[in-house]
Amino acid sequence: MxxxxxxxxxxxxxxxxxxxxxxxxxxxxxxxxxxxxxxxxxxxxxxxxxxxxxxxxxxxxxxxxxxxxxxxxxxxxxxxxxxxxxxxxxxxxxxxxxxxxxxxxxxxxxxxxxxPKGLTLKEAMALGTAGFTAALSVQRLEENGLLPDQGKVIVTGATGGVGSTAVSMLAKRGYHVVASTGKSSEHGYLEQLGAKEIIGRDEVSDTSRPLQKELWAGAVDPVGGNTLAYLLSTTKYGGGVAVSGLTGGADLHTTVFPFILRGVNLFGIDSVYCPMETRLKLWERMGSDLKPExxxxxxxxxxxxxxxxxxxxxxxxxxxxxxxxxxx
Known part of the structure; x- marks a missing residue:
């Protein structure tokens, strides 16, 4: 042609x-x-x-x-x-x-x-960069030791591309997923994806204290900004937060206390220049155990x-x- x-x-x-x-x-x-x-x-x-x-x-x-x-x-x-x-x-x-x-x-x-086996060309694009970013986030949290019996895992921006696929991937792997969204009309959609609880965007924005009640075993965050600061202050001892976006802002105002008093881990997720060896293995997983239902x-x-x-x-x-x- x-x-x-x-x-x-x-x-x-x-x-x-x-x-x-x-x-x-x-x-x-x-x-x-x-x-x-x-x-x-x-x-x-x-x-x-x-x-x-x-x-x-x-x-x-x-x-x-x-x-x-x-x-x-x-x-x-x-x-x-x-x-x-x-x-x-x-x-x-x-x-x-x-x-x-x-x-x-x-x-x-x-x-x-x-x-990869397990995916059609259409399914691969239903995942795409957003799904790959979600999969990288889940993999990094699990490399940090995250397991389903350790408690709740929160996903912010849950109706977006990264958020939706992360909710579904985590639910498939047996996690108790808490989905955060600013869209009250989408609760049914998130429940369909496997979210056990749904909370509003306003519930993940309190940055008044550097350390708050420990709530999350892990977090997938494509939002950033004040939401990320909140997640760091509420993640359980030794837990991790995987951040991949900045729809909530590029600035991060926090303290060292979550890191030095609770051993919280902050993982930066980059899907653009991820090494090909990791990329190939992760796409294989996205056609199998990380393929959303x-x-x-x-x-x-x-x-x-x-x-x-x-x-x-x-x-x-x-x-x-x-x-x-x-x-x-």
């Missing part, structure tokens, strides 16, 4: 545009592997990339989309051949390198992950390329729940 469709964002001194355009194979950037994209997904970073002041895209015109899954159509790398089903997430995809909101993509071979029925819903502009605007407003899958 010489022509194909893609979502293109462009910015000049005088204008900003976001629309579906027709591109050619010559428009794609350099890379060893060319992929016919089957699915992508919508992440918070994609919302930023599709806004005029998002400070994500480094040069224009540009094709966003930090996730993609599809089939190899050509490869200059012997590890991949025509017909292979693959996943690409993270690295520079959708940031400085044309991304997944396109019917075709060309990427460096070192970014490519073979589709009813992934496509409960967490993911599908849109087409033409619906993307509206959806990326909604995700920045917190108006999207779960995972949005883009069918290419």
């Amino acid at each position: 010489s022509k194909f469709r893609a979502l293109v964002v462009n910015k000049t001194e005088d204008s900003f545009t976001l629309n579906v355009q027709e591109l050619s194979m010559e428009d794609l950037p350099e890379g060893e592997v060319t992929i016919r994209v089957a699915y992508s997904s919508v992440n918070y970073k994609d919302g930023l990339a599709c806004s005029p002041n998002g400070k994500i895209v480094r040069s224009y015109p540009f094709v966003p989309g930090i996730d993609l899954s599809g089939t190899v159509v050509s490869s200059a790398d012997s590890r991949f051949k025509e017909g292979d089903e693959v996943i690409v997430t993270s690295y520079e995809l959708g940031v400085s390198h044309f991304g997944g909101f396109s019917e075709y993509a060309r990427v460096p071979a070192k970014w490519v992950v073979p589709l 009813g992934l496509l029925d409960s967490i993911g819903y599908e849109i087409g390329l033409s619906e993307l502009p509206d959806t990326v605007a909604k995700i920045l407003k917190g108006a999207v729940r779960g995972r949005t899958i883009v069918a290419l």
Whole structure:
């Protein structure tokens, strides 16, 4: 195919545009592997990339989309051949390198992950970067010794992409999950994912004291800001908090007391430059013991390329729940 469709964002001194355009194979950037994209997904970073002041895209015109899954159509790398089903997430995809909101993509071979057993191309994008981040968070907490019999595990921003998948993953592994959300209308959704308790956003914002009652054996936090400070002050002795986002703010105002008096551990979760060895093993787990129950029925819903502009605007407003899958 010489022509194909893609979502293109462009910015000049005088204008900003976001629309579906027709591109050619010559428009794609350099890379060893060319992929016919089957699915992508919508992440918070994609919302930023599709806004005029998002400070994500480094040069224009540009094709966003930090996730993609599809089939190899050509490869200059012997590890991949025509017909292979693959996943690409993270690295520079959708940031400085044309991304997944396109019917075709060309990427460096070192970014490519073979589709693991237990996942379809669509299910892989129902997980995507958000699901991978959730899985990294769960794995890091368990490496710290977290077990289901140690007490409650809280997930903040629970209706978002990372939060939804984390709730479901933890519930599947037998944890008593407490979901925090500012959306009272979504309690049924979170219960469906496996949350045992649901609390309001206002209940995880008290930062008046550096140490408060010990409540959580562990925490998955894609929110940051005051929420993270609260979690540190309420996590049990030796417990951990895995932080992966900043929708609640980039600043952290806390003290050393949770760390030196309770041995609380703060784990930074980076899905972008996670080593490939870890990435491959974790994707295998995401197709098995960390695969959410009813992934496509409960967490993911599908849109087409033409619906993307509206959806990326909604995700920045917190108006999207779960995972949005883009069918290419």
